[in-house]
Amino acid sequence: MRTYVDCVPCFARQALDAVRMATDDPALQARVMRRVLAQCAEFSFELPPPVMGSQIHGIVREETGEPDPYLERKQAANQLGLEILAALRDRVDRADDPFGAAVRLAIAANVIDLGAKSGEELSEAVVRAELAGALDKELPGGAVDVLRGSTARAHSILYLADNAGEIAFDRLLIEHLPAGTVTVAVRGAPVINDATLEDADAVGLPDVARVITNGGAVPGTLLDECGELLRRCFAEADVVISKGQGNYETLSDEKRPNLFFLLRVKCPVLARDLECSIGQLIVRTGKGGTPDP
Amino acid sequence: MRTYVDCVPCFARQALDAVRMATDDPALQARVMRRVLAQCAEFSFELPPPVMGSQIHGIVREETGEPDPYLERKQAANQLGLEILAALRDRVDRADDPFGAAVRLAIAANVIDLGAKSGEELSEAVVRAELAGALDKELPGGAVDVLRGSTARAHSILYLADNAGEIAFDRLLIEHLPAGTVTVAVRGAPVINDATLEDADAVGLPDVARVITNGGAVPGTLLDECGELLRRCFAEADVVISKGQGNYETLSDEKRPNLFFLLRVKCPVLARDLECSIGQLIVRTGKGGTPDP
Numbered sequence: 001m002r003t004y005v006d007c008v009p010c011f012a013r014q015a016l017d018a019v020r021m022a023t024d025d026p027a028l029q030a031r032v033m034r035r036v037l038a039q040c041a042e043f044s045f046e047l048p049p050p051v052m053g054s055q056i057h058g059i060v061r062e063e064t065g066e067p068d069p070y071l072e073r074k075q076a077a078n079q080l081g082l083e084i085l086a087a088l089r090d091r092v093d094r095a096d097d098p099f100g101a102a103v104r105l106a107i108a109a110n111v112i113d114l115g116a117k118s119g120e121e122l123s124e125a126v127v128r129a130e131l132a133g134a135l136d137k138e139l140p141g142g143a144v145d146v147l148r149g150s151t152a153r154a155h156s157i158l159y160l161a162d163n164a165g166e167i168a169f170d171r172l173l174i175e176h177l178p179a180g181t182v183t184v185a186v187r188g189a190p191v192i193n194d195a196t197l198e199d200a201d202a203v204g205l206p207d208v209a210r211v212i213t214n215g216g217a218v219p220g221t222l223l224d225e226c227g228e229l230l231r232r233c234f235a236e237a238d239v240v241i242s243k244g245q246g247n248y249e250t251l252s253d254e255k256r257p258n259l260f261f262l263l264r265v266k267c268p269v270l271a272r273d274l275e276c277s278i279g280q281l282i283v284r285t286g287k288g289g290t291p292d293p
Numbered sequence: 294m295r296t297y298v299d300c301v302p303c304f305a306r307q308a309l310d311a312v313r314m315a316t317d318d319p320a321l322q323a324r325v326m327r328r329v330l331a332q333c334a335e336f337s338f339e340l341p342p343p344v345m346g347s348q349i350h351g352i353v354r355e356e357t358g359e360p361d362p363y364l365e366r367k368q369a370a371n372q373l374g375l376e377i378l379a380a381l382r383d384r385v386d387r388a389d390d391p392f393g394a395a396v397r398l399a400i401a402a403n404v405i406d407l408g409a410k411s412g413e414e415l416s417e418a419v420v421r422a423e424l425a426g427a428l429d430k431e432l433p434g435g436a437v438d439v440l441r442g443s444t445a446r447a448h449s450i451l452y453l454a455d456n457a458g459e460i461a462f463d464r465l466l467i468e469h470l471p472a473g474t475v476t477v478a479v480r481g482a483p484v485i486n487d488a489t490l491e492d493a494d495a496v497g498l499p500d501v502a503r504v505i506t507n508g509g510a511v512p513g514t515l516l517d518e519c520g521e522l523l524r525r526c527f528a529e530a531d532v533v534i535s536k537g538q539g540n541y542e543t544l545s546d547e548k549r550p551n552l553f554f555l556l557r558v559k560c561p562v563l564a565r566d567l568e569c570s571i572g573q574l575i576v577r578t579g580k581g582g583t584p585d586p
């Protein structure tokens with residue numbers, strides 16, 4: 001997906017969020033913002049927004065020397081995710097359709113995205129409310145059934161994780177996928193609050209899946225910049241599940257079959273692109289469709 | 294007042310708002326955003342934010358050839374302002390303190406600011422609700438009494454207007470100032486939704502005051518860039534009433550006595566600077582104080 005002019009204020013807000021978490025020095029903050037603005041001015045709108053995201057957070061890291069400004073937020077989100085998951089697990093098990101319930105929660109947990117929202121707007125209360133309401137939210141029934149069918153037949157599933165905290169509910173969904181089939185890919189290095197190996201460990205993902213990194217520090221999946229292992233998994237897996245906005249923005253034009261996008265719509269640009277409304281839970285198949293087995 | 298890094302996302306949002314109103318051409322929109330970003334990257338944070346605002350809207354006008362992107366919004370705001378004023382006039386006349394009521398409404402009408410808020414956020418309903426609630430809002434009693442006393446003694450008052458629509462309620466307040474003393478200054482050319490001569494005419498301001506322009510196209514009052522007439526009035530008036538955020542940001546360091554800032558606080562940066570909360574109605578005296586007559 002290309003970048004729109006509408007993304008520009010969001011880039012600036014994201015840079016401001018990050019630099020404030022990384023340093024209290026106003027002069028350094030101003031220098032970072034200047035560099036980000038100059039970089040944005042040169043950015044090609046043909047590229048997907050996570051490319052600019054990657055550049056922004058690279059500038060913040062380089063100028064401030066802070067390798068992971070979102071570390072505390074990620075740790076708190078993992079704890080919160082596990083706590084809410086423990087409280088909801090019973091409702092999932094007793095649901096008429098536990099798979100559908102797990103899908104809803106995994107998508108709703110995608111609300112924990114500090115790229116799309118400022119930390120001040122994304123309070124613990126917002127996360128709790130979103131997840132509490134998710135089981136009653138509408139999801140296009142057909143899409144869930146296609147996902148159910150494709151994953152049930154799959155021998156190998158690549159699951160592209162998005163954010164820390166959210167990853168607790170990715171674990172829940174993975175528990176409802178065929179055992180032993182799933183490889184989860186997290187980011188290769190910290191960027192925004194995207195999940196890395198530490199976050200996968202924090203929610204016990206290695207107990208239910210093989211965990212790898214995509215080899216990059218992009219808040220999305222730019223295949224050309226990912227490691228060899230991720231690229232091979234992406235090419236060879238029977239099914240790919242792509243979580244969240246950044247992965248959608250970077251993979252929406254991919255033609256491979258059985259590629260599923262699961263995300264909560266958080267911004268007007270994406271709502272327009274997906275022809276849906278903000279807050280909606282989305283299951284979409286990629287451009288390669290879901291050919292009959 | 295200087296510019297803070299917090300202002301940067303707002304600059305980008307303001308540019309996006311303006312360029313969208315000025316043109317539907319995505320390539321032209323992108324070119325404008327690029328130029329704005331490059332200009333922001335070079336901007337001195339020591340200068341007040343309206344200087345950047347002026348540059349942003351200059352770029353939009355120059356690139357799109359649209360001299361006044363906010364024209365329709367301004368015309369609609371004037372009509373809305375007059376309509377609400379007609380409905381509230383009776384309550385002002387019957388108030389225990391009609392002067393205090395007029396002050397409250399003139400400040401609350403400062404909500405009509407498309408520099409601080411995006412047009413989508415500032416609906417007609419928001420404006421109606423703000424004004425309907427204003428008469429019951431708290432204002433530091435002492436400050437109103439000082440304003441009352443200073444203006445009652447004044448032979449000449451310079452009133453620096455801010456936005457279209459709001460100006461209908463500036464008219465109301467001016468009707469409660471000593472007759473024949475008031476000179477109102479509007480912007481010399483269109484910038485954001487700031488009031489110009491056309492807006493002053495639309496609400497009948499020439500019936501109750503002398504109307505001049507400040508000679509500039511800055512969304513504030515940069516004295517060095519204002520016309521000779523405005524500078525003389527500012528230097529010689531017994532009292533200056535400065536409306537709104539842009540005028541505050543550009544005049545907050547001025548030392549002349551009997552300078553009053555009347556504004557509704559709309560952004561976190563200003564709330565911090567004024568040590569108050571967003572949405573609060575403010576009457577502040579400038580650094581020159583209000584010496585005894």
